[in-house]
Amino acid sequence: MNLMNIGPLSFEEYETRTVAFHGCMSPGLLIGGFMVELATRSLPADALYDVISESAKCLPDAVQLLTPCSIGNGWLKILKIGRFALTFYDKHSGEGIRVYLDTDKLQQWPEIRNWFLKLVPKHEQNTQLLMAKIKEAGCAILSSRRVSIDVSRFQKKKGKPISICPKCNEAYPGEHGAICRVCAGVLGYFSESATQQPAKMLAA
Amino acid sequence: MNLMNIGPLSFEEYETRTVAFHGCMSPGLLIGGFMVELATRSLPADALYDVISESAKCLPDAVQLLTPCSIGNGWLKILKIGRFALTFYDKHSGEGIRVYLDTDKLQQWPEIRNWFLKLVPKHEQNTQLLMAKIKEAGCAILSSRRVSIDVSRFQKKKGKPISICPKCNEAYPGEHGAICRVCAGVLGYFSESATQQPAKMLAA
Numbered sequence: 001m002n003l004m005n006i007g008p009l010s011f012e013e014y015e016t017r018t019v020a021f022h023g024c025m026s027p028g029l030l031i032g033g034f035m036v037e038l039a040t041r042s043l044p045a046d047a048l049y050d051v052i053s054e055s056a057k058c059l060p061d062a063v064q065l066l067t068p069c070s071i072g073n074g075w076l077k078i079l080k081i082g083r084f085a086l087t088f089y090d091k092h093s094g095e096g097i098r099v100y101l102d103t104d105k106l107q108q109w110p111e112i113r114n115w116f117l118k119l120v121p122k123h124e125q126n127t128q129l130l131m132a133k134i135k136e137a138g139c140a141i142l143s144s145r146r147v148s149i150d151v152s153r154f155q156k157k158k159g160k161p162i163s164i165c166p167k168c169n170e171a172y173p174g175e176h177g178a179i180c181r182v183c184a185g186v187l188g189y190f191s192e193s194a195t196q197q198p199a200k201m202l203a204a
Numbered sequence: 205m206n207l208m209n210i211g212p213l214s215f216e217e218y219e220t221r222t223v224a225f226h227g228c229m230s231p232g233l234l235i236g237g238f239m240v241e242l243a244t245r246s247l248p249a250d251a252l253y254d255v256i257s258e259s260a261k262c263l264p265d266a267v268q269l270l271t272p273c274s275i276g277n278g279w280l281k282i283l284k285i286g287r288f289a290l291t292f293y294d295k296h297s298g299e300g301i302r303v304y305l306d307t308d309k310l311q312q313w314p315e316i317r318n319w320f321l322k323l324v325p326k327h328e329q330n331t332q333l334l335m336a337k338i339k340e341a342g343c344a345i346l347s348s349r350r351v352s353i354d355v356s357r358f359q360k361k362k363g364k365p366i367s368i369c370p371k372c373n374e375a376y377p378g379e380h381g382a383i384c385r386v387c388a389g390v391l392g393y394f395s396e397s398a399t400q401q402p403a404k405m406l407a408a
């Protein structure tokens with residue numbers, strides 16, 4: 001078994017950092033590490049890239065651990081698509097590469113396939129074997145394609161005015177309307193007096 | 205000036221980790237550090253908490269740097285509310301604390317107020333003075349309230365079946381429908397041939 005590095009890290013270093021950041025090593029995060037590795041190897045060394053994750057589960061943490069892109073600095077975006085794919089793209093030109101877990105290639109890796117497609121109940125899963133198979137597979141279960149992103153859709157809106165909500169007295173983006181989304185009842189999620197009804201509004 | 209620690213870190217350690225993770229130290233991330241500090245000090249030491257960030261900008265990175273909660277492990281959630289607030293809550297009982305930047309308290313801190321409410325153009329802003337004032341203010345510009353969260357709204361959906369999209373051959377959450385959201389044209393964001401139109405669907 002000839003293990004590749006994951007980004008600038010050895011596998012062991014990646015595992016240590018993952019446990020510290022994510023709480024545990026997970027199959028998704030390990031595959032995510034190889035996806036980041038494949039994507040960054042496919043880009044010019046001096047590329048100034050942003051990343052789109054098509055899943056909110058595990059994958060964003062692989063990106064945050066291995067690249068300068070985080071959810072808080074805005075260079076990582078999460079889309080509610082639920083596919084296991086990452087797109088790295090030049091933030092100016094939009095040219096980039098999309099890396100994804102290839103279901104066709106999983107035919108040769110039944111343990112990984114059973115986990116990924118949830119074909120085996122979790123309590124029947126041999127996690128140790130699964131992780132060993134993922135390490136063995138590395139990038140062999142991934143595919144990638146050159147893609148083009150409309151960067152204008154992902155650019156930050158700068159300089160939009162801030163308003164103070166007349167109901168809660170908190171600052172909010174003025175473009176949301178005359179009062180903030182919580183006071184408008186659209187995005188409430190907590191109660192101080194058990195009278196406020198939460199509404200569905202999870203973003204990620 | 206009697207500076208408090210930020211979580212388990214000294215201010216200098218927090219700054220170093222922030223630059224490594226977020227790319228730079230920012231006013232929002234510094235205030236976010238004090239918010240995490242105030243929230244965790246208000247919770248029982250053995251609390252098993254999840255976090256909700258009401259903003260996608262900067263704040264999530266303070267949480268990810270200072271707590272075990274990350275966007276990829278699902279213990280941190282981001283809501284599209286655009287308010288500068290974090291809620292830490294017991295993931296079982298829903299009882300918790302919401303910490304927010306208090307606009308009333310900012311009256312005494314004009315540099316922070318001007319930055320936060322965008323009252324001064326960025327190029328006229330004295331960033332060094334702003335950061336010094338934030339360090340000086342610490343938790344004095346924050347307020348907190350006990351809140352109660354309906355945890356059922358934030359629990360992970362487990363064991364939902366995975367489908368293979370007949371159009372793109374990729375795995376996706378079966379509950380999304382007969383084909384994945386990208387092939388359905390709802391959440392496309394890239395083109396391989398420039399014929400596919402991206403649609404607005406940013407989650408965070």
